[in-house]
Amino acid sequence: MERKIVGFHLDEENDWVAELECGHNQHVRHNPPWINRPWVVTPEGRAKVLGQVLKCKRCDDGAPRDWFSSDQPA
Secondary structure (H helix, E strand, O other): OEEEEEEEEEOOOOOEEEEEOOOOEEEOOOEOOOEOOHHHHOHHHHHHHOOOEEEOHHHHOOOOOOOOOOOOOO
């Protein structure tokens, strides 16, 4: 299922994680040549993709939310 990106945070290993509108998290690493997401390394790049969609496998699997709207950063 496709879900909009509503925010970002760094995990404990300093990798970027997208926060999706459904309450699930998804890593969005830039790790060339395997994963090419140069937009993730700058605040401007991350801001440009807010509202774009990612496929959420956790929704497809019926997994519980990773966070709730009250947990999400402003």
